[in-house]
Amino acid sequence: MSLVVKNLSKTYGSIVAVNNLSFSVDEGSIHGLVGPNGSGKTTTFKSIVGLTIPDSGEILLDNEPLLGRGGYRVRGKIGFSPETIELPLWLTVRDFLYLMARLDGLVKRDSEQLVENAIKEFRLGEFADTRISRLSKGQKKRVLIAQALIPEKRVYILDEPMTGLDPEWVVRIREILRSKANRGSSVIVSSHLLRELETVIDSVTIIKYGVALFTGKVDDLTSTIGGLGVKISVEVDNKEKALRVLLDSGLRRVEVKGDSIEAIVDSKEGVDRVVRKLVEAGVRVYRVNTVTATLEDGYMRLLRGK
Amino acid sequence: MLNYSIIGVVEYEVKRLKYKKSFYFMLAIALLPFVTVAIVKYFNLEARGIFPVEESTHLWLYLYGTPRNIGSGTMLSATGIAAYMWLFASLFGGDSIASDIEDNGIQLILAKPLTRIEYLAGKTLSLLGVFTTVYFLGALSSLISAYIMVGPQAYVYLVVILPLVTAVSSIPITLLSAWIGGYTRSSLTGLLSGIGLYFLSSTIAGLVGFTGGDRFFERIFDYSLLDPIRASTQISTATVMYLTGLHKIVFPRIGGVHPTYDVNKLFIGSWLNLVVSSVVILFLMVKWFSRKSF
Numbered sequence: 001m002s003l004v005v006k007n008l009s010k011t012y013g014s015i016v017a018v019n020n021l022s023f024s025v026d027e028g029s030i031h032g033l034v035g036p037n038g039s040g041k042t043t044t045f046k047s048i049v050g051l052t053i054p055d056s057g058e059i060l061l062d063n064e065p066l067l068g069r070g071g072y073r074v075r076g077k078i079g080f081s082p083e084t085i086e087l088p089l090w091l092t093v094r095d096f097l098y099l100m101a102r103l104d105g106l107v108k109r110d111s112e113q114l115v116e117n118a119i120k121e122f123r124l125g126e127f128a129d130t131r132i133s134r135l136s137k138g139q140k141k142r143v144l145i146a147q148a149l150i151p152e153k154r155v156y157i158l159d160e161p162m163t164g165l166d167p168e169w170v171v172r173i174r175e176i177l178r179s180k181a182n183r184g185s186s187v188i189v190s191s192h193l194l195r196e197l198e199t200v201i202d203s204v205t206i207i208k209y210g211v212a213l214f215t216g217k218v219d220d221l222t223s224t225i226g227g228l229g230v231k232i233s234v235e236v237d238n239k240e241k242a243l244r245v246l247l248d249s250g251l252r253r254v255e256v257k258g259d260s261i262e263a264i265v266d267s268k269e270g271v272d273r274v275v276r277k278l279v280e281a282g283v284r285v286y287r288v289n290t291v292t293a294t295l296e297d298g299y300m301r302l303l304r305g306k
Numbered sequence: 307m308l309n310y311s312i313i314g315v316v317e318y319e320v321k322r323l324k325y326k327k328s329f330y331f332m333l334a335i336a337l338l339p340f341v342t343v344a345i346v347k348y349f350n351l352e353a354r355g356i357f358p359v360e361e362s363t364h365l366w367l368y369l370y371g372t373p374r375n376i377g378s379g380t381m382l383s384a385t386g387i388a389a390y391m392w393l394f395a396s397l398f399g400g401d402s403i404a405s406d407i408e409d410n411g412i413q414l415i416l417a418k419p420l421t422r423i424e425y426l427a428g429k430t431l432s433l434l435g436v437f438t439t440v441y442f443l444g445a446l447s448s449l450i451s452a453y454i455m456v457g458p459q460a461y462v463y464l465v466v467i468l469p470l471v472t473a474v475s476s477i478p479i480t481l482l483s484a485w486i487g488g489y490t491r492s493s494l495t496g497l498l499s500g501i502g503l504y505f506l507s508s509t510i511a512g513l514v515g516f517t518g519g520d521r522f523f524e525r526i527f528d529y530s531l532l533d534p535i536r537a538s539t540q541i542s543t544a545t546v547m548y549l550t551g552l553h554k555i556v557f558p559r560i561g562g563v564h565p566t567y568d569v570n571k572l573f574i575g576s577w578l579n580l581v582v583s584s585v586v587i588l589f590l591m592v593k594w595f596s597r598k599s600f
Contacts, residue, residue, distance in 0.1 A: 012599070046413075046599070046600075049416075049417040050416060050417060051413055051416055051417060051599065051600045052599040052600070053597060053599070072419055072420060072421050073419055074419075075417065075418070075419050076418070076419030078417070080414075080417040082410070082413045082414070082417075084410050084413070086409060086410035087409065087410060087411075087414075088322070088409045088410075088411045089409060090322065090325040090409075091321065091325075095321060099314065099317060099318045099321065100414060100418075102310070102313070102314035102317055102318075103311060103314035103315065103318065103414075103415055103418040103420065104314075104418055104419065105309070105310040105311050105314070105418075105419055105420075106310070107310065147414070
C-alpha cells in the first residue's frame with residue numbers, strides 16, 4: 001500500500017466532516033474518492049496534505065506518518081491540486097509555477113527546468129508570461145493541475161480536476177494520470193463526473209456524511225452494485241406471472257422496463273435459482289441478462305440503499 | 307535553519323509585494339526628501355531663514371523621521387519615512403497572511419513540505435528585508451538631500467543602522483496586524499486594526515499624559531514603555547538620541563520650568579518592550595496558526 005488512511009475523524013464545531021474514515025491506495029493505482037457535496041472529500045484531502053489537523057486517526061505514506069511532527073517532510077512526496085480555481089492572480093503563469101517548485105524545496109536551476117517541462121507538457125507556452133488574472137477558467141485549472149503533476153511525486157491528489165476543463169483536456173489529464181500510475185505513483189481523484197471518473201480509476205471509496213459506504217475495486221462495486229446484489233434483466237412470455245414469481249421470491253427493486261423485467265438478485269449464484277423458479281412456474285424465459293452496473297449505478301444504489 | 311522552503315516563502319512574498327501599490331507608496335515616501343530639496347531650492351527658503359533648522363548637521367535625521375531633540379524640527383521629522391513605520395507595518399502586516407487566504411495561495415503553500423512556523427518565519431523575514439531596504443533608501447535620500455541643502459552631515463554611520471532599527475521596531479505592529487488580518491481573513495481588517503491600535507494607544511498615552519500636569523511628556527514616555535505599539539514607534543528616535551550622545555531631553559516650557567527626561571530609560575525600556583512584546587505576540591500567533599484549518 002502506498003497511502004493508508006486509518007480511522008480518520010474531523011469535526012468543525014458540531015459538524016462531523018469525517019467520521020472514522022479508512023481506505024488505502026495501492027502503489028501504481030488511481031483511486032477515486034466520491035460522495036455528495038459536504039460528504040467530507042475535501043476535508044479528507046486537506047487532512048492528508050496538512051491543511052487541516054484531524055481530531056484523530058492516522059495517515060501513512062509508504063509507512064511513514066503524515067500527521068504529527070516530521071509529517072511535513074513526508075508531505076514533500078505529495079503533489080496537490082485543490083478544488084478551487086482561485087489562484088494568486090497577480091503572478092504570471094511562469095512565476096507561479098517557479099514559486100511552487102521553489103516551495104517544494106528545489107534549487108533555482110531545477111525549478112526553472114521544471115517550469116519549462118510544465119509549460120511544454122501542459123501547452124502553456126502562449127500564456128506563460130501572462131498574469132493569471134487574465135486566464136480563462138479552464139486555463140487556470142490547467143495551471144493548477146500542472147503545478148501538482150509536474151514534479152515527480154509518490155502520490156498525486158487532485159480535488160475535482162476535470163471541472164472546468166474542455167473535453168480535449170479531460171482526455172489529456174486522464175492520459176497523464178494513467179502514465180503517472182504506470183510509473184508507480186499513486187493518484188487520488190475526486191469528481192462528481194462519475195462516468196468520466198470511471199474511465200480512469202482502478203479503485204474507489206464512496207463516502208457520505210464522512211463515513212465510507214464502500215471502499216475497494218471498481219469491479220467489485222459494479223458487479224455487485226455496491227454490495228447490494230446483481231442486476232438482472234429477463235425477457236419472458238408472461239410478464240404478469242413472472243412479476244409475481246419474482247416478487248414472491250423476495251427479490252428487490254423488481255420493475256418492468258419495456259419488454260423486460262429488471263430485478264436485483266443477492267449474488268451471481270442467485271441468478272440460476274431465479275431462472276429455475278420462473279421455469280418451474282411455467283414461465284417461458286426467452287433471455288436473461290446480467291446488467292453491468294456503472295460506477296454511477298453503484299454510487300446511486302449505495303447512497304439510496306444505505 | 308534557513309532552508310529552501312523558507313527561501314521559497316521569502317521569494318513568494320517579495321514577488322507579491324512587488325505587485326502591490328502600497329509598496330510603491332512606501333518607496334515614494336522614502337524618496338520624499340528629494341521633493342523637500344526641490345521646494346527649498348525653488349522657493350529659496352534658506353535665504354528666507356526657514357532653513358537650516360537649529361541642528362543643521364543633523365538635518366538628515368529629521369528628514370528621515372527621527373527628531374534628535376524635542377521641539378527642534380519635530381514638524382519636519384513628521385514627514386520622514388520612519389514616522390510612518392506604524393502605517394507601513396499595518397499595511398504590509400495586515401495583508402501578509404490575509405491575502406494568501408483571500409487568493410487561496412495559502413492552500414498551495416501549506417501543502418508543500420514546510421512547517422507552519424517556517425511559513426511565518428518566511429513571511430516575517432521577507433517583510434523585514436523589504437522594510438530594511440526601503441528604509442535604507444529613505445535614510446540615504448535624507449542624507450543626500452540634507453547635504454544638498456545645508457552641507458556635510460554628522461552621524462553618517464547611522465544610515466546603515468537606522469533602517470534596520472526601524473524595520474525591527476515594526477515587528478509588534480506587523481505581527482498584530484498579520485494575526486488579525488489572518489484571523490478575520492481580511493486584509494482591510496488587518497490594516498485598519500493596526501492603524502486603529504496605533505491611534506488608540508496614542509490617545510491613551512495622551513490622556514495619561516494630561517493627568518501628569520507639568521510632567522505631561524514624562525508621563526507619556528513613562529506610559530509608552532508599557533505599551534508595545536507606542537514603544538515600538540519611538541524606538542528609532544530613542545536609538546538616535548542614545549547613539550548621538552543625547553542622554554537628557556529638555557521639554558521646552560513657556561515661562562516655566564523645563565523638565566528633563568532620561569533618554570537611557572526610554573532607550574532601554576522601549577527595546578525591552580519590543581523584545582518581550584514580539585516574543586509574546588509571536589508565541590500566541592504561532593499557537594493560533596498551527597491549529598488553523600485552511
